[in-house]
Amino acid sequence: MALLRGRGYASVxxxxxxxxxxxxxxxxxxxxxxxTFVISLSxxxxxxxxxxxxxxxxxxxxxxxxxxxxxxxxDTDTGPHCMGTFASRGTHRVGNxxxxxxxxxxxxxxEVAAEELEVDAADLETDGTGFIRLKGAEEKRIHxxxxxxxxxxxxxxxxxxxxxxxxxxxxxxxxxxxxxPDSCQAHACTAAVVEVDDETGVVEVLELYNAYxxxxxxxxxxxxxxxxxxAWMGVSHALFETTEPYYPSREHGPRDFAxxxxxxxxxxxxxxxxxxxRPAGNGPYGAKGIGEMTANAPIPAIxxxxxxxxxxxxxxxxxxxxxxLRGLDALRLKVEEPC
Amino acid sequence: xxxxxxxxxxxxxxxxxIAVPGATLLASLRESLGLTAAKRGCAQGACGTCTVLVDGRxxxxxxxxxxxxxxxxxxxxxxxxxxxxxxxxxxxxxxxxATQCGFCTxxxxxxxxxxxxxxxxxxxxxxxxxxxxxxxxxxGYRPIVIAILEAAxxxxxxxxxxxxxAR
Ligand code: FES
Ligand code: FES
Numbered sequence: 001m002a003l004l005r006g007r008g009y010a011s012v013x014x015x016x017x018x019x020x021x022x023x024x025x026x027x028x029x030x031x032x033x034x035x036t037f038v039i040s041l042s043x044x045x046x047x048x049x050x051x052x053x054x055x056x057x058x059x060x061x062x063x064x065x066x067x068x069x070x071x072x073x074x075d076t077d078t079g080p081h082c083m084g085t086f087a088s089r090g091t092h093r094v095g096n097x098x099x100x101x102x103x104x105x106x107x108x109x110x111e112v113a114a115e116e117l118e119v120d121a122a123d124l125e126t127d128g129t130g131f132i133r134l135k136g137a138e139e140k141r142i143h144x145x146x147x148x149x150x151x152x153x154x155x156x157x158x159x160x161x162x163x164x165x166x167x168x169x170x171x172x173x174x175x176x177x178x179x180x181p182d183s184c185q186a187h188a189c190t191a192a193v194v195e196v197d198d199e200t201g202v203v204e205v206l207e208l209y210n211a212y213x214x215x216x217x218x219x220x221x222x223x224x225x226x227x228x229x230x231a232w233m234g235v236s237h238a239l240f241e242t243t244e245p246y247y248p249s250r251e252h253g254p255r256d257f258a259x260x261x262x263x264x265x266x267x268x269x270x271x272x273x274x275x276x277x278r279p280a281g282n283g284p285y286g287a288k289g290i291g292e293m294t295a296n297a298p299i300p301a302i303x304x305x306x307x308x309x310x311x312x313x314x315x316x317x318x319x320x321x322x323x324x325l326r327g328l329d330a331l332r333l334k335v336e337e338p339c
Numbered sequence: 340x341x342x343x344x345x346x347x348x349x350x351x352x353x354x355x356x357i358a359v360p361g362a363t364l365l366a367s368l369r370e371s372l373g374l375t376a377a378k379r380g381c382a383q384g385a386c387g388t389c390t391v392l393v394d395g396r397x398x399x400x401x402x403x404x405x406x407x408x409x410x411x412x413x414x415x416x417x418x419x420x421x422x423x424x425x426x427x428x429x430x431x432x433x434x435x436x437a438t439q440c441g442f443c444t445x446x447x448x449x450x451x452x453x454x455x456x457x458x459x460x461x462x463x464x465x466x467x468x469x470x471x472x473x474x475x476x477x478x479g480y481r482p483i484v485i486a487i488l489e490a491a492x493x494x495x496x497x498x499x500x501x502x503x504x505a506r
């Protein structure tokens with residue numbers, strides 16, 4: 001009886017967005033009296049970080065500090081339209097819509113600044129700290145707070161912008177089935193190192209190596225978090241989760257957190273993650289979607305690693321001790337047969 | 340059984356309210372006192388999102404009948420940020436990206452506060468054990484473990500000077 005170590009890998013291509021019926025998202029942006037740019041969205045942040053990404057895209061486009069951006073996702077009834085945060089589309093669709101809205105608002109901002117400073121708008125630039133200044137004459141500048149006040153109370157201007165990203169509907173060509181369902185594809189590969197106890201059938205995932213090509217990682221720390229949190233879910237699908245262990249019988253079916261096991265803090269592998277950045281031509285600052293794909297590659301990688309460790313080829317999840325032991329028994333029978 | 344008036348010391352302040360029979364500490368905090376940081380995940384003691392400190396010890400507030408803790412000290416996440424400033428645990432959670440949806444965060448921070456109170460220099464295993472009753476479905480736990488270890492470091496680095504100032 002032994003602890004058998006094995007390695008396996010698996011790769012995934014994953015589409016960003018889904019546009020069978022067209023796939024739009026909108027963003028509206030406006031400056032308050034004191035120069036905070038409010039982005040109105042109907043896209044909901046449930047932890048994936050769309051508010052942070054939207055704020056980053058707006059700050060970058062406006063040329064202002066991120067502290068000058070406020071993201072308001074308060075109400076999907078009254079906000080601009082969003083198809084939803086699914087299909088790994090949020091960063092791509094919403095990011096593009098925000099950039100478009102912020103670019104329009106930036107145009108107005110520079111026009112008003114040009115009036116205030118009595119110069120040509122084309123000669124102005126943002127310095128990234130909150131000032132709009134004359135290129136080459138840096139003392140001629142105005143802070144966004146003063147500018148927004150002047151826009152409201154002196155010039156009667158609204159510093160605002162509208163943005164939408166629409167991927168047009170694509171129906172399959174009946175003869176060939178050909179279609180254009182997504183906007184870009186992200187790619188990933190995970191290698192898993194596992195240990196299989198051939199006495200108990202318990203599989204432990206020791207390490208995961210994750211390599212992701214996701215266009216540009218707009219926020220590398222959050223992207224890493226997404227990869228590793230998603231890989232944790234992959235491990236959970238691979239080794240733990242099932243609602244009907246003896247389908248169709250409900251026997252031993254879990255009914256609550258205590259029975260529906262997922263890996264706890266002591267069950268997690270060491271993870272090593274890196275990004276290959278190849279900006280996507282149609283992505284916001286080159287980003288592709290990374291949402292759903294992160295749980296995918298670890299599962300087949302773990303199955304392959306189990307095969308490498310002990311020769312058992314498992315085809316149904318989860319890879320429970322019972323399935324591993326049955327697989328090992330079947331292998332032993334096979335070996336014994338010829339004699 | 341009639342409703343009764345229960346008094347607790349919540350985040351250092353005495354609070355009195357009417358509790359219906361069978362009211363849990365969690366329901367009282369959230370509904371009677373408007374303190375909604377502690378979350379109701381499972382209502383059966385299995386997820387830890389409702390964790391608060393009772394006399395400094397982490398308790399799952401969904402399983403505590405409120406009258407059984409009458410008069411005791413209850414600390415919730417709302418009482419952690421001193422003067423509106425994040426404490427070491429909270430700021431380490433922010434800096435280490437230890438939160439995604441945030442549903443588990445209040446409970447995680449409260450068990451971390453209790454851990455660091457009794458052991459300012461916990462090992463990684465101690466941290467894992469401390470949070471093992473708390474479920475997180477987003478982060479994969481690793482960033483949370485790192486954040487708590489970082490918070491311990493920050494608190495240890497801070498305390499000698501603070502003591503000096505106090506003296
Ligand atoms: S709500 Fe109390 S432990 Fe889940
Ligand atoms: S951050 Fe979502 S449950 Fe922990």
